[in-house]
Amino acid sequence: MTYFIGALSFILALMLQYGIASQTPLLAGYADLILLVVASWGLHQRTRYFWVVILVMGAMIGAISAEPLLIPIVVYMVVYLAAIWVRERILQSPLLAMFFIVFMGTLFQHLLYMVSLFISRTAFAWREAIFNILLPSLILNMLLAIPVHALIQELARTSQTKATVI
Amino acid sequence: MKLKFSLRAIRNTIIALVVVGLLFLSVAGYLTPFFNFSTNPIIRTQSWLTERYTAFRDFFNSPRDMATLREQNTLLQSQLAQAQGKVIELQERLSQIQIVTGLLDFARANPEHSYLAANVIGREVSPYRQYIIINVGSSQGITHGMPVVTDKGLVGRIDNVISNAARVELITDANSVVNVRLQNASVEAQVRGSLMGEVTLELVPQGTDVQIGDAILTSGLGGNYPPNIFVGQVLAMQSKQNTLFQSGSVQPVVDFAVVSAVMVITNFSQVDIAPLVP
Numbered sequence: 001m002t003y004f005i006g007a008l009s010f011i012l013a014l015m016l017q018y019g020i021a022s023q024t025p026l027l028a029g030y031a032d033l034i035l036l037v038v039a040s041w042g043l044h045q046r047t048r049y050f051w052v053v054i055l056v057m058g059a060m061i062g063a064i065s066a067e068p069l070l071i072p073i074v075v076y077m078v079v080y081l082a083a084i085w086v087r088e089r090i091l092q093s094p095l096l097a098m099f100f101i102v103f104m105g106t107l108f109q110h111l112l113y114m115v116s117l118f119i120s121r122t123a124f125a126w127r128e129a130i131f132n133i134l135l136p137s138l139i140l141n142m143l144l145a146i147p148v149h150a151l152i153q154e155l156a157r158t159s160q161t162k163a164t165v166i
Numbered sequence: 167m168k169l170k171f172s173l174r175a176i177r178n179t180i181i182a183l184v185v186v187g188l189l190f191l192s193v194a195g196y197l198t199p200f201f202n203f204s205t206n207p208i209i210r211t212q213s214w215l216t217e218r219y220t221a222f223r224d225f226f227n228s229p230r231d232m233a234t235l236r237e238q239n240t241l242l243q244s245q246l247a248q249a250q251g252k253v254i255e256l257q258e259r260l261s262q263i264q265i266v267t268g269l270l271d272f273a274r275a276n277p278e279h280s281y282l283a284a285n286v287i288g289r290e291v292s293p294y295r296q297y298i299i300i301n302v303g304s305s306q307g308i309t310h311g312m313p314v315v316t317d318k319g320l321v322g323r324i325d326n327v328i329s330n331a332a333r334v335e336l337i338t339d340a341n342s343v344v345n346v347r348l349q350n351a352s353v354e355a356q357v358r359g360s361l362m363g364e365v366t367l368e369l370v371p372q373g374t375d376v377q378i379g380d381a382i383l384t385s386g387l388g389g390n391y392p393p394n395i396f397v398g399q400v401l402a403m404q405s406k407q408n409t410l411f412q413s414g415s416v417q418p419v420v421d422f423a424v425v426s427a428v429m430v431i432t433n434f435s436q437v438d439i440a441p442l443v444p
Contacts, residue, residue, distance in 0.1 A: 028293055061291060066295040067292045117294060117361075133294065
């Protein structure tokens with residue numbers, strides 16, 4: 001049940017991302033709903049093989065996106081594993097953990113994007129990228145982290161309760 | 167008897183004279199202050215009484231009126247909401263019709279190309295790339311490299327295709343380079359995108375007289391785009407000493423933030439000149 005609901009939430013997040021979030025920029029940056037959903041699931045689900053869902057989702061986004069295929073896979077897997085690690089070892093407050101993961105995950109993701117641009121020899125200014133894309137994206141991600149966290153927490157609780165009953 | 171008649175006659179005469187005198191004074195207006203003085207208290211009393219009665223009547227009738235008014239208000243509000251919904255729906259349809267009409271006009275004005283209309287269904291997930299996703303793909307005959315336009319001008323080209331969707335690289339993308347010509351100056355140049363979605367004009371030879379507002383069209387060089395598609399207008403030019411070329415900023419003719427429908431030119435094949443590049 002958790003896998004099914006998790007996959008559905010990712011598909012919904014993907015559609016919202018391509019349809020709405022990517023068309024609602026703050027300066028030139030925008031929120032990454034998929035990253036938020038990945039981080040939330042990492043903090044709340046308890047199943048063993050959920051990483052497979054993340055992997056498939058990352059590959060799907062890598063195939064659709066203009067970024068190199070590996071970047072979304074690496075970013076989402078790292079965010080997911082980091083969320084599990086933080087949940088189990090560092091922070092006990094899920095919302096604080098969510099903020100921490102989203103903050104670090106967004107920085108990591110944008111760093112990879114910039115490195116990708118740098119390797120492909122695309123002309124860009126680091127300062128422009130940081131101030132007009134990274135920071136606005138970071139702000140949007142942090143703002144949206146609260147509702148996404150609440151929603152996924154509820155979904156995870158529901159799916160795990162049903163799984164227990166079954 | 168005679169005296170009695172006489173006294174009565176005198177009394178009647180006096181009364182008649184008084185009445186006639188009062189009538190005369192009244193007609194002449196001499197009694198107006200007196201009338202005002204006597205009627206004002208009556209009018210004031212009447213007004214006070216009427217006001218109290220009206221207030222008293224309203225007090226008992228108002229709940230019924232309020233309920234009726236509230237019902238009418240709710241009814242009108244619902245009717246207004248329905249009307250507003252219809253207006254929005256009609257505006258939406260009008261907007262779609264305008265877009266389709268614009269695309270149709272463009273197709274009629276440029277009959278040398280074959281077009282396939284498509285809707286924009288999404289935008290790239292990475293903010294560092296300027297791409298859109300459209301709802302036609304290889305099933306509809308779309309292939310890599312086909313140019314994408316709107317009724318206003320050039321949008322970009324097909325970058326990747328799946329069966330029912332395609333990814334379009336916009337001319338604003340940092341990796342996009344379009345060979346263009348300046349219509350008035352008759353010189354070749356390049357239009358290049360950037361990370362922030364701004365478009366710059368490059369490789370304009372020094373000494374070329376470029377005016378602000380000059381039209382920029384595709385040149386067809388390089389085989390990536392067909393010639394004579396409107397790209398934008400020159401917004402500003404920069405010319406530095408000791409450089410071979412001028413550069414400038416371009417106002418694209420297409421508003422990429424709101425583009426919702428595009429056309430793919432299906433009878434144009436991108437020419438791969440990579441093997442010819444030394």
